[in-house]
Amino acid sequence: MKIKILALVIILSSSFAFAQTKLADKFFENYGYVKAIELYEKAVEKGKSDAHVLTRLGDAYYNNSNSEKAVYWYGKALAEHKNIEAEYIYKYIQSLRSVGNYEEADVWFKKLSEAQQGDSRLKGYDPDETDLFDKLTSKNDDIIVSIENLEFNSENSDFGSYVHGNTLYIASSRSDDNKVYSWNKEPFLDIYQIEIKDEDEGHQSYGSPALINADDINTDYHEASIAITNDGKTMYFTRDNTNKRNRLKYDKEGTTHLQIYKATLVGEQWTDIKSLPFNDDYFSTGHPALSRDNKTLYFVSDREGGFGQTDIYSVEINDDGTYGTPVNLGEDINTEGREMFPFISKDNTFYFSSDGHLNLGLLDIFKSNILTGEATTDPVNIGAPFNSGYDDFAYFIDNDTEKGYFSSNRPEGKGGDDIYSFSITECNQQITGVVREARTDIILSDVTVQLIDETGKIIEETTTQEDGVYIFDVECDQTYTILGSKPDYKNDKGTVTTSNENEKTNTLDLTLTPLLKDNQIVINPIYFDFDKSNIRTDAEYELENIVDVLRKHSEMVIKIESHTDSRGRDKYNMKLSDRRAKSTRDYIISRGIDASRIVSAIGYGESQLLNECSNGVKCSEEEHQLNRRSYFYIINR
Known part of the structure; x- marks a missing residue:
């Protein structure tokens, strides 16, 4: 007999826990996480701790930003059950990181990586799942990038923007000199400066381009790509290799290479032009960029020992003005192709252009965190609209304003290369x-x-x-x-x-909709299965409104009335409605409401119909439904 009683208790407990779970699911699906947590935890107390309940508890706390509790329930689910979905492992990792448990997060990160190979959150890019070009050309709806082809672009090449103070420096072949460069049949490049004027209705305006204030920076040949120290007194720029008489110097094969020169500002004039010691007549050195502290110079070169056609190097600038030994940035940055136009932003992000990394075509702009030492140095393609199927390069951004410039030879431009301004704002x-x-x-x-x-x-x-x-x-x-x-x-x-x-x-x-109206607590109709009096999940969901009101008003006392429609025998309907009224009362009491606060729970069968649908009267289902109802009268508030 004891065994039978014990078995019955277990069955009843299991049934109750199952019902609690179904009700909790209902609240969870309607974002009622606090109520869902209460019900799920009650189900766990009754012995129901399957993976569904435990992960739902984790989710409920996770969605409510309670990371400590989320860690507990996700951890419990993973400890007690096998084959937990990867999504819950990922949320567990996120929760662990949230509470600062990075060591445990890393353990699970490795497990997730082994179990979920190709997950884009693990590798950042999954070639089996996402097409590269779709990814790089897709619009990021979280931000708005406004791009403008600037008014001062010419029919020839204009590129290489650099801002210092309120002056924009560019390289341009807009000269009317009859001497042209054989490569593109345009005049040779010179360095120009342009005044940046105050913004007009959100748009910057610019003065007219003028040759840089210098007696001997611009020559009959190429000058381009500058970098200026923070104090504004030293400029590095690229120039064709020339001798003291400003004539081209050639190597044994008759090729002229690029070199980096340094100029000093005296008054308002750049002067004292010097070639840097790591230049050479037999390879090119150009495209200077300075670190934020001005202690490192980055540049591009095709010197021997590199990985590809042109590589990016760094060299230390010593306190006495001398230079260290150039160092190749390595295979994380450099490829067998061309790496060019380095730039370091105020937030220490390293930008450059490359045609060797995966791209949309020709040169694309990439960014890397090699200067911050965070996570990985693998370059990231910054995508459209900055990059296109054409050459996109010479990226410059002011992190304070999220405005900047880049250069491109995309076909909608005015000349060979054009300068585009951009501004980045979040779409809100x-x-x-x-x-x-x-x-x-x-x-x-x-x-x-x-x-x-x-x-x-x-x-x-x-x-x-x-x-x-x-x-x-x-x-x-x-x-x-x-x-x-x-x-x-x-x-x-x-x-x-x-x-x-x-x-x-x-x-x-x-x-x-108010739950209190006159002397009643009003909820949506609660439904029972045909000829049944047990409380269904959808009825429990509605009855929780009654529970909430009684919990808030601790002195409130109510009575319950239950009514049926006219179908069926009168005497049977009276008994059925009474069972339903008492099932309703029992459910409310099971939720912690003192029994003394429900003075009665009585069924009235079909004795108090609200319409003419009495015995023998043909009525619609909606008309019969009107008579199937429960009332919750307030006796004392």
Whole structure:
């Protein structure tokens, strides 16, 4: 007998836990994470700790940004169950990192890498999953990049922007000199300076290009690609190798190479031009770039010992003005192709152009974190719209303004190479609305409004004031759920999908239905299976509104009435409705409400119909449904 009783207890406990899980799932799917957590944890107490419950608990805490609890439940799921989906392992790793447990996160990161080879989050790019060109040309809807072909571009080549103070320096072959370069049949390049004027309605304006203030920087041959020290007193620039009489110097094969020169600012003139000691007559050295502290000079060269056609090197600048030994940046940066036009931004990001790394065609602009030592030095293609199927190079950005320049020979330009300005802004929109009461349309204050992303994670929360207004700043091209809640009211929610139009305002009003009306707690109808009196999951979901009201109003006392339609025998309906009323009462008590607060739970069968659908009257299902109802009368508040 004891065995039978024990077995019955186990069966009842298991049944209860199963019901709790189904109800918890209902709340979870409707973003009711706090309630879902309560129910899932209650199910665990009753012995239900399968992978579904444990990972759902992890998700509920994860979506509510409670990393400590998420770590606990994900960890428990992984410890007790095999073959947990990789998605939960990833969230476990994220939660571990969130609480600073990097060592354990790394252990699981390795396990995930072994179990989930090709996961784009692990490698950044999965060639089996994502087409390279689609990825590089796809628009990032999180940011807006505005690109402009600048008004001062000429019909010839203009490139290599560099800003110091309010002056923009460029290389241009716009000269009207009859002497032309055989490569492109354009005049030789000179260095020009252009005044950057105050912004006009968000757009910068520019003065007219003028030759740089120097007596002997520009020659009859090429000058381009400059870098200026922080104090503005020293300039490095590229020039054809010339002798003291400014005539070209050639190697034994009759080739003239590039060299880097240094100039000093005296007053407003650049003078004292000197060739750097690591130049040579037998290979090219050019495209100078300075580190942020001006202690390292980066440059491009085709000298022997490199990896490809042109490589990027660095050389130390000593305090006494001398230079160290040039060092190749290595195979992480350099390839068998061309690496050119290095630039170091204020945030210490290393930019350069290459046709040797995977690209959209010809030179593309890449970035690397070799200067910060973070994560990996593998270059990242910065993608469209900066890169195209043509040469894209000479990237310059001011991190303070997120504005900059790059050069390209894309066909929509004015000349051979053109200079494009760009500005980077995040694409943002707003979601706003007013919360009102459903029955009276009055504005509601003190409503908690949550912003929920597509994964179900609550990312922001606000409370309405007297005007009932809520406002969220959101990202473009995303789908959000807005959930409004207030004690003694039913929740309301809606969905908004943002576009990629910057600064658009999306409107979504919410209406909350009060649970208290006159002397009743009013909820949606609770349904029973035919000829049954047990509480279904959808009924439990509605009854939780009753539980919430009774918890908030600790002195409230109620009575329950249950009614049926006229179908079936009168006496049977009376008994059936009474069983349903008492099942409803028992469920509320099982949720922790004291039994003394429910003075009665009585069924009235079909004795109090709301319409003419009595015995023998043909009525629609909707008309019969009107009579199948439960009331929750407030006896004492």
